[in-house]
Amino acid sequence: MATVTGVAVTVDVVVLTIRDDQLQVLLVERGIEPFRGTLALPGGFIREHEDAEPAARRELAEETALDGGGLYLEQLRTFAAPERDPRGRVVTIAYLAIAPDLPVPVGGSDARAARWQPVASVLAGTVALAFDHREIVVHAVDRARSKLEYTTLATAFCPEVFTMSELRRVYEVVWGVSIDARNFHRKVTTADDFLEPTGERRVLSTGRPAALYRRGAARTLFPPMLRGAFPPAPSGTTT
Amino acid sequence: MATVTGVAVTVDVVVLTIRDDQLQVLLVERGIEPFRGTLALPGGFIREHEDAEPAARRELAEETALDGGGLYLEQLRTFAAPERDPRGRVVTIAYLAIAPDLPVPVGGSDARAARWQPVASVLAGTVALAFDHREIVVHAVDRARSKLEYTTLATAFCPEVFTMSELRRVYEVVWGVSIDARNFHRKVTTADDFLEPTGERRVLSTGRPAALYRRGAARTLFPPMLRGAFPPAPSGTTT
DNA sequence: TCAAAAGTGTTAGTGCTACACCCATGA
């Protein structure tokens, strides 16, 4: 048996949304050292008798006043590089969450300012993040991109009822491509249980009113939504 | 800031292989309490200055005498249920490894007997596993099944050089389906960089000699190998 | 009646399935 080392375990959450036709990530400004004043993913230490996913939802609620309950949330992966935290050995279980376009979150009980930041600026390194949080965001975005293909995850970016264009915008923004509206419409309406028509229509400022949909029961999408060959994955992951 | 709880972190590895036309998993018999004498996944505590993946390879080498270096290995997910280990708070980072059909491993330095066990017996509950290791195996098998579709992972089950039938057997055994040999041949030979012909042939006891292949540089497979709609995933995961 | 957005129909192309057929070897 090897030595049992006391390790601190945290959870960090990458919340993605679409705002202003951009993929954005929710960040908080750190109120304490290390990296005080730097932007970081919302997250924190897991409690004594707490499982990881509840911890992720709790931290999200505390730090960003985002309703952890209703959000799509899945475990991403765990980051355990020995020197990733200057305070000592801290292993973090990273989560991916998807939110619809919400009102700007305010700072949570920890009194840190929570705000949306375009993912592009994080990936480009224009906005610096604490710890290895940029790497975590890279993995999260990659996971989200993959899952749009073969799951119904895209609906998690939409409010409870949404139009076909809103759903299509999700694919276009997350993949950074443009999609033929006609073929897209056919594809998603013929997929079993992807969408459930509400029967309602939404009148836009101009143009024909769009039918409104709700997410259906399906969680996987077959055949998948193709986007051609996979772009390069971050550091050897194809998850 | 929340309370920092001292947590023990382990790695556990699900090594899958194909032996006797069955998907099998490598298990060790526990030499110490808790669960002494019960079968468990190879694994153990992560060291002070060690990252998780090296820890997984080290534990594998120590407990099963399997060469951790050459094996395909990827992080699966982390299990952090508060009561998963009777000794106290132990979070485990689970890994998935794929091995070709190797000579039966002997017990490693920890003097535990390491042996292959059909995955079916573990999933059915015929063979009991320590801790939540059965659940981990469920996730690992699900991941492996998914990845056969859209990556070249199947070659990791094969030795360095292999025949088309051996590769096809991988899909058949892991998915539990039968595959048309002719169409399979066409599919994998036309996929870019999936296989690299060695030019050699292997003479079987009977029948036409089969061409031998080595794995190519490709890691993803596009278009994917279809197996129809996804079967139900274990407990809410669609990873 | 025009602009804008929603939604339908049609055609060509690609990839898959199923299966007939040929090839190369040992017994």
Next chain:
DNA sequence: TCATGGGTGTAGCACTAACACTTTTGA
């Protein structure tokens, strides 16, 4: 020359991509 497994050709089907066309609204 037969059994056995390796490998090719081809017809039909499912799905996709591209794009012309129709519908429905507000200005």
